[in-house]
Amino acid sequence: MKNTIAILGALAVALGALGAHALKDVLDASSLASFKTAVLYHLFHSIALLAITRGKYKRITAQLWLWGIILFSGSIYLLSTDELMGLSLSFLGPITPLGGLLLIGGWISLLGSNEANVDK
Numbered sequence: 001m002k003n004t005i006a007i008l009g010a011l012a013v014a015l016g017a018l019g020a021h022a023l024k025d026v027l028d029a030s031s032l033a034s035f036k037t038a039v040l041y042h043l044f045h046s047i048a049l050l051a052i053t054r055g056k057y058k059r060i061t062a063q064l065w066l067w068g069i070i071l072f073s074g075s076i077y078l079l080s081t082d083e084l085m086g087l088s089l090s091f092l093g094p095i096t097p098l099g100g101l102l103l104i105g106g107w108i109s110l111l112g113s114n115e116a117n118v119d120k
Contacts, residue, residue, distance in 0.1 A: 001062060005049045008069060012043040015077065023081070031080040038076035045069050045103060052110075064106035072099025 016039040024032060045065045052061060075095040082089040 001049070001053055004066065005046060005053065008042070008046040008049070008066075012039060012046050015039050016043065023084075026084055027080065031083075034076050034080040038073040038080070041103065042069050042073040045106075048106075058109055061106045061109045064102045064109060068099050068102035068104075068106060070099070071095050072103055075099060 016036075019032065019035045019039055023035060027035065045068065049062055049065050075092045078089050079092055079096070
């Protein structure tokens with residue numbers, strides 16, 4: 001899991017730099033704002049994953065956040081840049097809220113249990 005988190009964190013920073021520098025002049029304001037939202041959620045949940053793996057955690061929390069990052073942020077990255085890439089990816093629209101639900105589910109999964117399912 002540590003390697004996955006390292007890759008997720010590095011990717012969040014790299015995509016944030018891409019949005020701030022390379023994409024700011026080629027995306028419209030709405031698409032750029034969406035891209036920035038994806039980076040923000042991606043980075044926050046990468047840090048949250050790192051935090052929970054530093055101690056006892058529920059494996060389901062990590063899985064929900066991991067898939068939430070992929071589906072939520074990943075779909076927004078693609079949707080906000082599809083025109084730039086010359087693609088029509090509107091079919092990904094329903095995936096974004098599913099990813100958001102997984103992120104929310106990860107937070108909810110932290111409730112009510114002190115049991116550890118440590119992935120070591």
